[in-house]
Amino acid sequence: MSIRVYEQFKELYHSVKPIRGRAVEVRPIGDRRRDDEQVICKVQDDGQVAYGARLHSTDVFFVLPNGDLLYNSGGHHSNLTSEFASSLVRGINVVKKFGLLWLMRDVGTEKFCAVLDSPVLVKWDTTNSNYEHYRLEKPTTVVRRMADPIKLKVARAPIQKFKDYVTAILSMSEGVVSKQLLDAHITNPDKGSGHNYSFWHSYLTLDNEKYSVSEMYNFSFNQVVMDKIYEYMSSTDEDKCMEMYPKLLVMIAMTSRNQTSDGGGEISITQAKRVIDRVVVRCNDTTQEVQQVVTKPVDNCIKVVTST
Numbered sequence: 599m600s601i602r603v604y605e606q607f608k609e610l611y612h613s614v615k616p617i618r619g620r621a622v623e624v625r626p627i628g629d630r631r632r633d634d635e636q637v638i639c640k641v642q643d644d645g646q647v648a649y650g651a652r653l654h655s656t657d658v659f660f661v662l663p664n665g666d667l668l669y670n671s672g673g674h675h676s677n678l679t680s681e682f683a684s685s686l687v688r689g690i691n692v693v694k695k696f697g698l699l700w701l702m703r704d705v706g707t708e709k710f711c712a713v714l715d716s717p718v719l720v721k722w723d724t725t726n727s728n729y730e731h732y733r734l735e736k737p738t739t740v741v742r743r744m745a746d747p748i749k750l751k752v753a754r755a756p757i758q759k760f761k762d763y764v765t766a767i768l769s770m771s772e773g774v775v776s777k778q779l780l781d782a783h784i785t786n787p788d789k790g791s792g793h794n795y796s797f798w799h800s801y802l803t804l805d806n807e808k809y810s811v812s813e814m815y816n817f818s819f820n821q822v823v824m825d826k827i828y829e830y831m832s833s834t835d836e837d838k839c840m841e842m843y844p845k846l847l848v849m850i851a852m853t854s855r856n857q858t859s860d861g862g863g864e865i866s867i868t869q870a871k872r873v874i875d876r877v878v879v880r881c882n883d884t885t886q887e888v889q890q891v892v893t894k895p896v897d898n899c900i901k902v903v904t905s906t
Contacts, residue, residue, distance in 0.1 A: 604663055670718070
């Protein structure tokens with residue numbers, strides 16, 4: 599099968615005419631308008647000619663004359679690279695998992711795979727021309743981090759009072775943050791100035807610092823600001839809580855794009871808790887190494903082995 603793959607790519611390369619007028623040879627692998635997806639050839643150090651495919655400037659795939667395959671992500675662990683690499687050889691897929699690209703082949707209920715954090719050579723076993731006998735040349739190890747329930751519970755404890763406040767307010771108002779509360783804490787410099795009124799020019803002042811509506815919509819604050827927000831949420835000073843809690847609620851409400859007919863904000867308790875948890879996770883180490891994914895040759899195959 600893999601020898602046929604070599605012949606197929608060789609034939610494809612020689613059948614595609616290069617695009618005229620280019621300083622560098624470009625042979626589109628499919629639609630000629632998609633010239634960032636190319637079929638290529640390369641002379642190896644031993645004099646053998648390998649054929650393959652390039653995405654943008656990355657040589658994603660080569661097939662050698664002996665049937666071996668070479669896959670490479672080029673460090674681009676993206677869905678685009680995954681889809682392109684998966685389309686090249688029938689039966690071998692590249693999937694994204696744990697933020698990395700994995701070379702994968704499903705055989706029955708087992709998955710045979712290798713992580714593409716560096717070029718992966720897949721050997722072809724000539725004794726049995728079956729995809730099950732692709733094997734991994736160099737085993738790799740990936741450590742997976744997951745949320746630690748105990749650490750998360752400890753990090754959430756100081757802000758429980760604020761979370762109860764948000765839950766109580768939104769429960770009584772059925773998820774509505776009133777227009778009066780928004781107007782009390784959000785300033786719009788255009789309002790009443792003769793300029794065209796634009797809500798996007800609005801800002802909220804928190805501890806003498808101004809934060810724009812767009813920042814609040816995406817909750818795209820830097821780490822220093824996130825640490826301040828967590829500090830305000832976990833404050834035990836009653837006067838500070840009375841001052842900061844309404845402003846923090848308005849900031850959280852701004853992450854929702856929903857508005858009431860009178861200009862108020864609308865956010866569910868679940869959505870608000872998710873935003874609060876984003877602050878908790880950004881400001882605390884709440885993860886642990888709980889699973890190790892090891893790839894190694896097993897029975898001449900690429901197999902996933904997990905251990906805790």
